[in-house]
Amino acid sequence: MRTGMMALAVGLLAPVFLPALPPVGLLLVLPWVALMLLPFRSYPLAFFLFGFVWAGFSAQMALNDRLPSRLDGETRWVEGRVVGLPQSAEGVVRFELADARSRHDKLPSLMRLAWYAGPEVKSGERWRLAVKLKRPGGLLNPDAFDYEAWLLAQRIGATGTVKDGQRLAPAQWAWRDSIRQRLLAVDAQGRNGALAALVLGDGSGLSREDWQILQDTGTVHLLVISGQHIGLLAALMYALVAGLARVGIWPVRWPWLPWACGLAFTAALGYGLLAGFDVPVRRACVMVALVLLWRLRFRHLGAWWPLLLAFNGVLLMDPLASLRPGLWLSFIAVAVLIFTFGGRLGPWRWWQTWSRAQWLIAIGLCPVLVALSLPISLSGPLANLLAVPWVSFAVLPPALLGTLLLPIPYVGEGLLWLAGGLIDGLFRALALIAGRWPAWVPTTMQWWVWALGGLGALLLLLPRGVPLRPLGWPLLLVLAFPPRERLAEGVADVWQLDVGQGLAILIRTRHHTLLYDSGPRFGDFDLGERVVLPALRKLGVEHLDLMLLSHADVDHAGGALAVAKGLPVSRVISGDPPGLPETLNAKACESGRQWQWDGVAFHLWQWADGHDSNQRSCVLQIEANGERLLLTGDIDSAAERDLLNSALAVQTRWLQAPHHGSRSSSSMALLKALRPQAVLISRGQGNSFGHPHPTVIARYRKQGIHIHDSAEQGAIHLQLGRFQPARSMRQQRRFWRDPPLPGAEYR
Structure with missing residues (x-):
């Protein structure tokens, strides 16, 4: 069986x-x-x-259950019920709408919506909304978070932006939202958001700095409700009944073991309902139930049996749970503990058991985190050694008890005040650790390198004295120092990253790295921090020899500060230095300047008579073994005419579409002079500017130019100097990704 x-x-x-x-x-x-x-x-x-x-x-x-393609980008009046816990930050209200109905069209059963400058939205309310609908999708970059897969795992069939709306009915059965409002209103020494995360699983109240601290120290699982909290509460209830039975207080006529298991599961289930009973919580409840059943009736079968049954139980409830990293991390962590503790021969003291458990989990999860493209906390074992008992025994009891006793004046508020202070102290300690040892982002590596690292982790988990176990450390360290394939002389590796309505292009030669534009920033949504910087680290970039910002518009230079903060940058050049922050210390673009890196030639150009930032874009030509790429920023047709009188007006195989393919650029004169074989378009899906303009696309196709569109293909990769076709992220087929549309990659 x-x-x-x-x-x-x-x-x-x-x-x-x-x-x-x-x-x-x-x-x-x-x-x-x-x-x-x-x-x-x-x-x-x-x-x-x-x-x-x-x-x-x-x-x-x-x-x-996804939105039909014909409705993508359309605006429809829909009616539905708000579910979950709506989030409000920076003037944007985000929430999920269930049972959505439209008069003429069938809609997905669950949609995720954003309402800019919208009113307060509460769980359980019914709304009639004018929504600009969008099929599930997201930015596609190398080894990055797959938002489209996350939406599928959540069974969200559409996203959208609310244009207008009216409330049809007040909230009903919104007790979780009511509890959240009470938690946010009490005096918790400034840690109300962390309390809501711990009690309800709502992490929207945590600041970006809080999230970074938790990520750097590997303690995210402690502050946002996880299986550990549910398991801990079940264990405390079990231990309470067992302790009462041991000292003779438990009634003799009630068998203590069935009661201990039953009350432990009841506590776990109640906490799960309080946290919304989403997939991670359901997974934890299933695991707790099977462990208790194993303890009650099937202990003789061994510890692996309930783990396997729990794994199958979770996947039978929701097979798409395997798209969530949490499934793999939680089950593999438990498997590591069973594998290592089940094979030990002698007893350990309690402090040895606790400390070794943290290190063993860190070693066992290291290859898994690499495979899932997740950051690895170097300080995780130490931080968890201190934080787990602190949260489990000092923070969680007053937080849950205070929430339960909120109806009693002063008692509930006092307990929550105490819990908030304890959380604040924890964050201060974690901030010190994170500042010294930030999380490590592993680079992309070949499968055989990962396999060697996985073998090393397995050897280290074996008992002492096993032959070849000492080889575990050098094999595991291969993950930290993977062999890198160096580019040949005269070849440039080029990545046009998928940054939505903006531009960021990475160019690497054998020994040098250049970033042309840094992605957009809109309000606090900084794609330089969220997309460009992680992508550079994944691709093994440790420093930038040059960050060339074509001009100062936020869609091209908005992410520059985040990139400069995260990586050493030797030099910054821009076509519009006065429009950039002074801390970047940007130098002006020197039109006509040329240099060579590792056999690859670079040539700058700028229109001297440009009147605005777009026209003053710093243009870069790259030539490798006679194959050319022209990066044009946001120049328009007037600047293009002057460009044709420069040394850059030569046959160019690859052209970055000027101004994202706007109607005012990509003139026929430019296309005839450069005779590009392919054009790279960087833009956001369904952007409000209408980029690329249909007349420009028709112009490209009339000239027989291959079109590579980031909105349809994700990040695009080519190697200049090899005269090979480009490859895109969407060519890495996954069943949840729509294939590239006709015309997005070929004529």
């Missing part, structure tokens, strides 16, 4: 790794094949097929 359960788990996971889902007809046939295998005792294959079919159908239903 255990083999069958393992086969079921593999079947439930298999569809997530496929580039496309199998046809529905095949999914209808496979269950009958599985049933026919049962009489022949082919249980593993039959269980695999059952799991594969269920996961495939679940994923297909989620895809079918």
Whole structure:
């Protein structure tokens, strides 16, 4: 049976790794094949097929519930009910709308909406809203967070922006939102947001600095409700009943073990309902239930059995949970503890058990974090060694008890005041640790390098005395220092990052790195910090020899400060230095300046008579082995005419579309003079500027130019000097990603 359960788990996971889902007809046939295998005792294959079919159908239903393509970008009046906990920050209200209905169109059952400068929205309210609808999607960059996969795992079928609306009915059964409002209103020594995160799982009240501290110290799981909190509460309830029975206080006529297990599960379930009972919480409740059942009736089967059953139980409830990193981190962490503690021969003191558990989990999760492209906290074992007992035994009891006793004057508020002070002290300590040891972002590496690191972690988890165990450390360190493939002389590696309505292009030669523009910043939404800087680190960039900002507009230079703060930058050049922050110390673009890096030639140009920032964009030509790329910023047709009188007016294979393909740029004269074979367009999907303009696209196609559009393809990668076609992130097929539209990559 255990083999069958393992086969079921593999079947439930298999569809997530496929580039496309199998046809529905095949999914209808496979269950009958599985049933026919049962009489022949082919249980593993039959269980695999059952799991594969269920996961495939679940994923297909989620895809079918997405917004139809014909409604993408359309504005519709919809009615629906607000669910979850709405979030409000920087003048933007974000919430989820369930059971949405439109008069003429079928809509997804769950949508995620944003309302700029919108009114207060409460959970449980019914609204009629004018929404500009959008199919699920997100920015696609190398080894970055896949927002589209996250939306699918949440079963969100559409996103949108609210233009107008009216409340139809007040909130009903919104007790979680009411509790949140009470938590935010009490005096918690400035840590109300952290209390709401700990009690309700609502992390919207945590500041960006708080999140960074938690990430750097590997303690996110402590402040936002996780399986650890639910397991801890269940363990405390179990220990309370067991302790009462041990000292003879528990009633003899009530068997203590069934009561301990029952009350522990009740406590876990109640905490889960308080936290919204989303997927991570459901996962924790299933694990707690199976562990208690194992303790009650099946302890003789060993510790691996409940872990396997819990894993299958979670995936049977929601096969798309495998798209969430939390599933892998929580189950593998438990597996590491079972593997290491189950094989030890001698007893350890309690402090040895606790400290070794932290280090063993850190080692075991290291390859998993690398595979999931997540930061690795270097201080995590030390921070958790101190923070876990602090949160578990000092913070959590007064936080939960204070929330429960809020109706009693002064008592609940006093407990929450105490919990807030304890959280504040914790953050101060974690900030000191994070400032000394920030999180490490591993670079992209080949699969065999990751496999060696995984083998090293496995060897280190083995008991002492096992042969070859000392090889674990050098193998694990391969993850920190992976072998890098150096570029050949005369070749430039180019990435146009997917930054929405903006521009950021990375150029690397054998020994040098240049960033042309730094992505946009709109309010506190800084894509230089959220996209460009993580992408540079993932690609192994440790410093920038030059950051060239074409001009000062926020869609091109908005992320410059974040990049300069996160990486050493030797020099900053811009076509419009006065429009940039003084701290960048930007120098003016020197038109006509040329230099070479590792056999690759660079040439700057700027229109001397430019009247605005766009026209003064600093243009960069890159030539490698006779193959040229021209980066144009936001120049218009007037600047293009002057460009044609310069040394850059030569045949150019790759052209970055001037001004994102606006109607005022990409003149026919420019295209005929440069004769580009391909054009790179960087823009946001459904942007309000209408970029690229249809007349410009028609102009490109008339000239037979290949079009590479970041909104349709994500980040685009090419190697200048090799005369090879470009590749895009969307070519890495995943079943939840729409394929590139016709015309986005070819003629």
